[in-house]
Amino acid sequence: MKEKLYIIKIGGALIDDEELLNQFLEQFSGINEKKILVHGGGKLATMLADKLGIEQKMVNGRRITDKDTLDIVTMVYAGGINKNIVEKLQQKKCNAIGFSGADGNLIKAKKREHAEIDFGFVGDINKKSVNRKLLSKLLKLGLVPVFSAITHDKKGNLFNTNADTIASVMAQALSSKYEVELLYCFDKEGVLEDVNNPESVIKSVSEKEFSVLKEQGKLHKGILPKLENALGAIKNNVNKVFLIKETQLKNHIENHHAGTEICL
Ligand SMILES: Nc1ncnc2c1ncn2[C@@H]1O[C@H](COP(=O)(O)OP(=O)(O)O)[C@@H](O)[C@H]1O
Numbered sequence: 001m002k003e004k005l006y007i008i009k010i011g012g013a014l015i016d017d018e019e020l021l022n023q024f025l026e027q028f029s030g031i032n033e034k035k036i037l038v039h040g041g042g043k044l045a046t047m048l049a050d051k052l053g054i055e056q057k058m059v060n061g062r063r064i065t066d067k068d069t070l071d072i073v074t075m076v077y078a079g080g081i082n083k084n085i086v087e088k089l090q091q092k093k094c095n096a097i098g099f100s101g102a103d104g105n106l107i108k109a110k111k112r113e114h115a116e117i118d119f120g121f122v123g124d125i126n127k128k129s130v131n132r133k134l135l136s137k138l139l140k141l142g143l144v145p146v147f148s149a150i151t152h153d154k155k156g157n158l159f160n161t162n163a164d165t166i167a168s169v170m171a172q173a174l175s176s177k178y179e180v181e182l183l184y185c186f187d188k189e190g191v192l193e194d195v196n197n198p199e200s201v202i203k204s205v206s207e208k209e210f211s212v213l214k215e216q217g218k219l220h221k222g223i224l225p226k227l228e229n230a231l232g233a234i235k236n237n238v239n240k241v242f243l244i245k246e247t248q249l250k251n252h253i254e255n256h257h258a259g260t261e262i263c264l
């Protein structure tokens with residue numbers, strides 16, 4: 001039987017809230033199985049760019065990343081946020097080690113090509129991009145990898161890559177060796193029938209149901225790329241995929257099923 005591995009993604013809203021982040025990391029530290037944390041931080045990057053007067057633009061859930069923006073996201077994601085999370089986990093006796101995709105050549109990306117839009121330093125990845133061997137060795141050593149949303153091409157370029165995509169692709173890449181459960185932790189209770197009603201959680205979403213919800217106009221903004229990445233994982237042999245509220249991590253792991261399960 002394959003060993004269990006949790007790959008857990010956290011995003012902007014949580015990272016920006018010191019108390020909530022601490023609570024979450026406490027629950028994360030308590031997981032006894034092997035685990036990897038992937039974090040975004042888009043909200044903080046936008047705040048810093050605004051302060052510096054560098055205009056930000058998102059297209060299809062991806063940040064147009066010019067050189068100034070790349071400098072900002074590298075500082076914010078691979079620097080401040082990553083080290084802050086690692087330090088907090090260390091304090092909770094969890095032996096975390098922080099990485100960008102360039103470290104140990106752990107995630108190699110290709111510049112995003114698009115016929116009409118120049119995304120700048122945005123990197124696309126697939127499951128072959130992930131250095132599975134090294135990641136498995138790190139996990140075997142009992143280390144807990146913490147990934148920022150920065151990748152590289154091994155040709156001298158750093159890239160900005162959507163953190164939901166990193167979590168999905170990493171889960172796909174490690175599924176041949178581990179029984180992977182991918183958890184997207186965010187600020188809502190799951191996928192909601194009505195985004196303003198926390199009690200309207202949809203218990204499971206398949207590709208077909210995703211299309212219907214989209215057509216009905218019930219999904220907008222960040223939930224769209226999140227669901228696309230979640231469906232990409234379940235279609236590529238990831239054992240289990242859930243979208244849950246960040247405060248529900250412990251409950252989900254102990255009682256098996258908070259939030260929305262993604263199905264084939
Ligand atoms: N039907 C829906 N159910 C849940 N969230 C939704 C829905 N429609 C839109 N959203 C929005 O998607 C957001 C999650 O995406 P995002 O902000 O990108 O998360 P993160 O930064 O954690 O990756 C929610 O905070 C919510 O505002």
Ligand SMILES: CC(=O)N[C@@H](CCC(=O)OP(=O)(O)O)C(=O)O
Pocket residue numbers: 010011012013039040041042043045061062063073122123149160161162163164
């Ligand atoms: C290319 C691209 O868009 N990258 C994302 C990476 C950070 C991220 O995904 O952060 P959240 O998970 O907090 O939204 C961005 O710069 O916003």
